[in-house]
Amino acid sequence: MENNEKGGIYDSMMDISKCKVNEQRLNMIDNILNNSKDIIYYYQVSPERKFIYLSKSVEAVLGHSLDLNYENPLYVFENAHPDDVLKLERKASGEMDYSKSVITRWKHKDGNYLWMEDYPIPIYDEGGKLVGVQGICRDISQKVELEEKLKYLTSHDVFTGLRNRAYFDEQLKICNNTNNTPIGLIICDLDNLKVINDSFGHDKGDLLIKNTSNLLLNLSDENKVIARLGGDEFGILIKETSEFDVIDICKKLNTIISIYNTENKNFIIKLSIGHAFSEASLNTVDDVFKRADTNMYIDKKRNK
Structure with a gap:
């Protein structure tokens, strides 16, 4: 077998090996994201609003179907507490201070509201236009409940x-x-x-x-x-x-x-x-x- 042929086979084997390693890494990352207790997302706001990515943990945290959120990009707004919808809209329209977290209430499938703390990161195109928001949402209901109890006890x-x-x-x-x-x-x-x-x-x-x-x-x-x-x-x-x-x-x-x-x-x-x-x-x-x-x-x- 010619050296060039051997080299070609070797390079092909290396490419296949790299693909398998990359696939394993992607599977591992996907497994971590889906099993996280936090909701990880990438929400596109322009040219149209839709989820580019939403971790499966949304089902465990809020009880709502992952597919339903993909099918209806406004579903998250519809299930937010009425007093917090404006906060979500400001996050999606670029009218908020992204250096700070956002605390809002989202309705669980059972009808109760959970307190969620969101750490949004804005995504801009080359022209500086906001095209998406990505971030991590965490259920802080127990923390809020504890703070309310402590506040009550002090007064x-x-x-x-x-x-x-x-x-x-x-x-x-x-x-x-x-x-x-x-x-x-x-x-x-x-x-x-x-x-x-x-x-x-x-x-x-x-x-x-x-x-x-x-x-x-x-x-x-x-x-x-x-x-x-x-x-x-x-x-x-x-x-x-x-x-x-x-x-x-x-x-x-x-x-x-x-x-x-x-x-x-x-x-x-x-x-x-x-x-x-x-x-x-x-x-x-x-x-x-x-x-x-x-x-x-x-x-x-x-x-x-």
Whole structure:
């Protein structure tokens, strides 16, 4: 066999070997992409919108058919949360800052929304026109849920569901230093908690606190901050109000308690209530709080 022929056969064998290696590599990459817990995509936006590539992981993450996404390029927009569609449109039209991630909500096949964090990379043609977007989307629902829980814990009293003392004090600080508004303060204190604890045990005392908290929540609206200030002490901050309204809220609270006690004669709530009002909140909050607290103790003495 001539050397040239041998060389040709050798080169052919090498080419075949390279093809097999490349095929193995491609299969390996495809396997990695399809088994990833993240959704990897290349979405063409010009001349027409369509997926050039979408990893099969979309089926595992969102439950939607891979073929359906290829067949309907707008399917992802149709299944986004209505409040997040504009974010997706900005991503596809080049109107966003691609140096930052995009957090949107996508509907799972079961109807629930998942929080997805997307890291998009814009693709431009030689003329600088946006022709596509590629990136990786990750399900961060558990992370968002944890953040929401932590946020809740920093501002709420876990035992009662009311706002906590730290949040209440922060709102007072804002009214005192930043936002000048007519404010009312109502300070409440349970009169019979110690008696309940001593006579029936702390479980009954805890129930009394929870029942009182539930009654206070009936007064809740966007202008009120209702908080548990201590063991058996509660506070209500009312913004954008009038003295008449503050007094009316105290009357409503007494009425609610009276109705409750009529229906629960063996486990009544005795609540001392004090209120105060100021036309302006700047630099007056401490005084308003002291007056409300003093009026609460006056009511407590009256109840005794």
